[in-house]
Amino acid sequence: MEKCWQEKGNYHTCYSGAINTNRHKIKMEFSPIILSSLSLLSLLFAAIVVPLVISSQRLLIAISFSLTAVASLLAVAAGCWVVGSGLINKLILPLGLPNLPFHLRLDPLSGFFLTVIGLLGFFVSIYSIGYVKGFLGKRSVTPLVIFYSLFMASMFLVVLADDAFFFLISWEVMALASYFLVMFEDEKTENRRAAFLYLVVAHVGAIAILLSFGVMAGLATGFETFNGYTFDAMREAKFSSGWATVAFFLAFFGFAAKAGVVPLHVWLPEAHPVAPSNVSALMSGVMLKTAIYGIIRITFDLIHVFPWWWGAIVLFLGLISTVMGVLYALMQHDLKRLLAYHSVENIGIILIGIGLAMIFTSFNLPILAALALIAGLYHTLNHAMFKGLLFMGAGAVLHATKERNMEEMGGLIHKMPWTAALFLIGCISISALPPFNGFVSEWLTFQAFLLTPALPNALLNLLIPLGAALLALAAALAAACFVKAYGVTFLGHWRGHHNPPSAPPFMKGGKGGVEVDWFMRIGMILPAIACLGLGVFPTFFIQWMDIIPEQLLGSKIAASAGAFGWMWLTPVSHERASYSGFIVFLGILSVVAVVYLLLHTRRTAVRRAPIWDCGFGKLTNRMQYTATSFSMPIRRIFGFLFNIKEQVRITPPVPPFNKGGGGGLHYHLRVRDRFWNLFYQPVADASFWVSRQFGRLQQGRIHIYLVYSFITIIVLLVFLR
């Protein structure tokens, strides 16, 4: 890898030696940042022009989502290009306020996130062509189309922005666009409440980020000039450790609120389930990642010198999010809410990687820091793929059954074979099972954990392994959770009180008649392939993205990671640890094939018979294990972490018994987030109290208001004399 950037604080566009002249000429007309601007323009076109021109709703869906798909692909191309070449591109837009132009910058870190967002955006846009048709005839899809394109554009802008001003504008547009998307089905109270909660948390977070930028800008250039708002100025500034801490924790708070880090996660399981599924896929898959981007950008790029205990706090919060996220997910029986809680878990895993990278960096162990950062970034990419896939699958199920409650599902594998198979791939990936992608990044995180004995701090040496154990617990619980989710939704018999699902009009026939159409299938097939590809060939992708730690931390792992050939992933050295997803995949596949062929050399009979069940014989669908019963053992063991209310109501039988007079047994379970009562209820109560106090000012009589004005004027005159 050629060295193609300069020392910190002296960034400029630069190229690698061998292809220097050649590339330089191309750059004049065409560079990654031009490519990404093209993508942005087409998104804006899709958001503003297309809905004005096209009146047919059906055509609008097809054209605008094709446009967003193309725009996403352009962004992926720009991102891949910039990460692959290590270029740093800059652009100053003559927009914005006078003397405060917008700065854009595309470096490998932005490029990586651009790729992640674009890739999932591409898949989801294809999926949306099929999915959004489901709303036809029920409501106008125009707002969905407009805000969807705006949402995509703002996410791209967030990772491209190179000054605090533009960053915050993009951040706000992103929050508002997603707010309107969550509100899309606004006739339901549930949706309005969730969207409002989301808006509140997003804005509290945004204020913190604004303050953080304020602190950094003020320290960078002082408050006399206003040039400190560019990221370049912040990079060059030397912060005193006290102010740096203030800036970091303000920003971390703001980004954590967006990412859904425990205890700031409460909006997430409310907002994600009620949004349209394609939007939940984007929100969970990539919008949360913009917060991760923000954390990495501020920590490693803007502040870049920090004490180890920042990293320890990030690591600790990551671990808490991981474990609490998966435990709360286990308690859910709403499919999309379960997935939303898993986003909390996965954000936690990413933060573990970042936290470890921070600790390693502050102890000056750059290679290990690079490993941990790569683990976190790789999990960012992986989570985007499988969580997008899972939300799309959940959307397919939702539209086939009109049901989010898993307890009302079952046996869908027979009705929706495609969705079932693709959802299974998502489940395996998120449960961190080889050979799929989720495992690779968790394995890298474990490797980073296993290298912590190198830290010269005895207390950390003893405490960090316990964190590794927590991560192992979370990984295993995630597997349990997805056995539950998949088993209850797709396997067994139909559990619902209602009849089995009938085919909604938008779904084409197929066996059983409820499978989704080909747009949605392709939208899910592509991320499924990505999940497998990222799991089987991790070395390629890790070598590709290795430029990011090289620029941020000054060290990379590719020299060791791919040292043993592309098949083996060997972080640090092959004597330390190695993994080959390719051989695992091929090995299992070939043994399965050989055994299958050996056993089928002669015609062997398979007889279909009624269920045996130890000869019980009176089995009904209502006797199956449900989501609630499946998670009962874990609910009992970890019960102290939840706010559980369990009720059994018995109604005695009344004669005549044979005509519906038999007694009933009703089980009621309510599991609530403890954090709600711990943190949010007091804040909500306090703000109500404050509002009531202010409410006293309002008397409704005009002369009292005049008195207020009069007093204000007097006070002002006294002080401003």
Add this chain to the structure above:
Amino acid sequence: MTTSLAAQINSVLAALILLTAFGLLVQRRIYGLLHLFAWQGLFLSISTALVGYAAGSHHLYISSILTLALKVILLPYILHALIVRLQIRKEIEAVVNVPTTMLIGIALVIFSYHLTAPIMELSTLVTRSTLAVALATVMLGLLMMITRRHAVTQIIGFLALENGLFFAATSATYGMPLVVELGVALDILIAAFVFGIFFFQIRTTFESLDVNQMAKLKEED
């Protein structure tokens, strides 16, 4: 036997003492507790003899034999007799559940390592690394006295705590002067007798050895 081998064996014994301390923390049956306590005494006695051999300080042999006699044979025997006399058979109730107690215990071990790390830097003895274990044993004994409800388990916790102190003395300074050790041993013995008398008193007053009953002594508001 070389010094390094002695140090190795000593750390194995330290590990075993730590293990028995955790065992005391989680064991439910009262006879199991007694056995664990006796084992802990045995490991302590062997360790003391070993340190005496390695350091060449022969008065430690006497301490070792004293430990063996007192903590492996006499005290368990007395407690056993007490249990039989008092007819305690039930499993012992813990105030905090077992996994939580374990986690607190692990945290205590880490904490005591953190506390003793500066001392270990200064020391040059081969046994210095066991100081953290000794401190952890003291803390675990105290934790046991906090988490258990039964009076008999509290005295076992107290005795385990004393084991930890003794172990700390041998590992940090190759033992206290013999006179002090003899005095401590006598104290322990007397304490055990006093506890025995108290058990009978508590039981005749409250008809139970659950120390929670003593909450009745609190004056009503």
Add this chain to the structure above:
Amino acid sequence: MKTYPLITEILQIVAVLILAPIFIGWIRMVKCWLQGRTSAGLFQPLRDIIKLFYKEVVLAENASWIFRFTPYLVFGVSVLAAAIIPILSTDLSLALTADAIVLVALFAIARFFTALAGMDIGTAFGGMGSSREMMIASLSEPAMLMAIFTVSLVAQSTSLAQIALVIGHGPFILRPSLAFALLAFVLIAIAENGRIPVDNPATHLELTMIHEAMILEYSGRHLALIEWASMMKLFLFASLGIVAFFPWGIGEGSLKDIPIAFVLLIAKLFIAGIVLVLIETGLAKMRIFRVPEFLGSAFLFATLGMLSYFILE
């Protein structure tokens, strides 16, 4: 590619395939002797498997492809694991495929599919088995990771071949950390393989069964594959323990080592079987909500191992 590692590889897979049922036979034999019963002989499990392969497959009406695919996958995973663990020699052509953590994850994918198969038919038994299996797995995983962590502190590696080399060749040092890790590993192996006191492998009609509940609906060759795979799993856990804690005698670079390694392996398994039987005979099956305490103590041992490495060594 050198031919020697490939030959060892094939030898080892064949050895595991055949020795695994015999190892189970040995355990059952010792158990019979201890309980004063007449044993069915060393080769009975092997005969059972062969018999099952010739039986007809009876599938439930609503069994999906997951139910039919699971036995093949579980078996495939076991064979792959048998190719990775350095049982006969550390110089295997696939040894680099997986380290200890990947190996744990390989067993996890087999478990994932078995649990799904348990839920596929829609019986109460299957769901119960899946639910409990996943609960036990999630509690044993942290303990397992902690044990791996402790071993990797000593060996400076999670690669199994490297662990065997470092511990087998290093100077003999009494290590409390490894002793604790071994203790934790035994408890985890008992839980993962569904042995007494966590699960009873000998029951077929009990409300307490876990593994058997999940595979209740299997028959014929499917059942044969699953049974064979679970025998291999126990065998592989035993050899994993041997690799990490008693690696002396595992072959290294030439074919000449293999016979000695083989004989030593048999001897070690002979002892491992007896130890397992002693544990199983001495303990009674515990109720399901005692299992967290059982696995909690496994976690405690593993953590003590890690702590004592830093404190005492």
